[in-house]
Amino acid sequence: MESFPTPERGTAEPATPEPGLILPVWLAAAARAAVQGLLGEPFCPEQPLELEPGAPPRPVLVEAAAPLAAGWVLAVARADPGPEVLDLTRGQPVWAQARWLEGPGHWLELVAGEGVGVIASSGAPCLSAYARELLQRTLQPLLPPGRRLELHLVIPAGRRLAERTSNAAFGVVDGLALIGTQALVQRSAAPDQLQQALEQLRRLVASPGFAGALVLVIGENGLDLAPRLGLPPQLLLKAGNWLGPLLVAAAEAGVSQLLLFGYQGKLIKLAGGIFHTHHHLADGRSEVLTALAALEGLAGPELACLHQAATVEAALADLQATQPALAARLRARIAAAIEQRSRAYLARYGHEALAVGAVLFDRSRQLCARGPLGAPLLAELRGGGAA
Structure with a gap:
């Protein structure tokens, strides 16, 4: 199989790009190299990507590209989430396979290949808005007028790796979801991630028109889902696992209403008084769920089944x-307990004026519970629409 030219032995090795990039970035770089192959251009191991609109291109390393049968070109990159990051995609190869399409239609036909997650309800590839925009920004300028592209994204180990994630809890099957709202990996359990969140909090509070309300989202799924449900993007702050410090910082910064918005399987930790939610530090979800179920009257074998x-x-x-x-x-009891525990946590630090509401969603990304304060606050922040 003929491959595109690669650097000869003895020549200088390409500079290693800065690490710490999310999975969609590595796939976009591989896709760009594949399209270059379709165009007959020589292989370039450093693909320049505009990671944010208008930003200077940043080199992202691609390992190889080669033509295949039937007009396909395959390119391979290797994911690097950066140092000191617990990420199961580290060192994993990712593939992009491209070929030209004939006839009318959209310029890009995107296919989730092996190991790339799809939304169970529709079968569509699970990509965040950022991932889609990055592909468009990276590939569309390369296409000659009138050309259409078929692109298959592949993560060879993705199906196996997805079994160790919560993808299925959000209705994503068959592989890893390609999500993220920015190019750089957010280290949710690391102190620098807390510092970034605190800096963003200060910017939000200082922005013109800030009226005292804030939405604290837990994780990328919440950050992606919240605007789709009508919550204003300018009020969203991603907390990661540092919920306790951010609650206190929000109160100190002048936030008067705070909505906790997250997946029920994560936020339930707050109902047990756990305010740093990384599983390496604390869990207890089963015990919290069982205790609250007992308070609702569940007992005997049914309660034991719930616990197991x-x-x-x-x-x-x-x-x-x-x-x-x-x-x-x-x-509903879980959501109410989250609100009560949050108020108690804030009271320990002398901040009793901050009103905290909780809204939970389930694996199908549907709202499933609202706390006594969360329900009216959600309706208010959505502009008075139905909650």
Whole structure:
């Protein structure tokens, strides 16, 4: 199989790009190299990517590119999430396979290949808005007028790696989701991630028109889902795992209303008084769920079954199937407990004026519970629409 020219032995090795980039960036770099191959250009191991609109191009390393049969070109990159980051994609090869399409249609036909997650309800590739925009910004300027592109993205180990993630809890199957709102990896358990969040908090509070409300989202899924549900993007702050310090910092910065918005299987930790939510530090979700279920009247074998479920999501889904009214009451109790524990946490630091509401979503990315303060606050922040 003929390959595109690569640097000869003895020549200077290409500079290693700065690490710390999310998975979609490495796939975009591989895709660009594949398109260059379609255009007959020599292989370039450093692909210049405009990671943010208008930003100077940054080199992202691609390992190889080669033509295949039937007009395909394959390019390979290797994910590097950066030092001191616990990320299961480290060192994993990612592939982009491209060929020209004939006839009319959209300029890009994107296909989730092996190991790339798809949305179970639609079968569509699971890409965040940032990932899609990055592909468009990277590839569309390369296409000659009238040309259309078919692009297959592949993560060879993605299906196996996805079993160690919460993708399935959000309705993503068959592989890893390509999500993220910016190019750089956010280290949710590291102190510098807290510092970044605190700096963003200060910017939000100092921005013109700030009226005292803030939405604290937990993780990329919450950050992606919140605007789709009508929450103003300018009020969103990604907390990662540092919920306790950010609650206190928000109160000290003058926030008067704060909405906690997150996945039920993560936010339930707050109902147990756990305010740093990384699983390496503390868990206790099963115990919290069982205690709250007991307070709702569940007992005996049914309570034991709830405790033995593999995840909070599975436990609540099983309860929903057999006792839907009880499941709804339990979810409401979880949301109320999150609010109560958050108020108690703030009171320990002398901040009792901050009103904290909680809104939870489930694996299907549907709202499933609102706390006593969360329900009206959600409606208010969505402009008074139905909550």
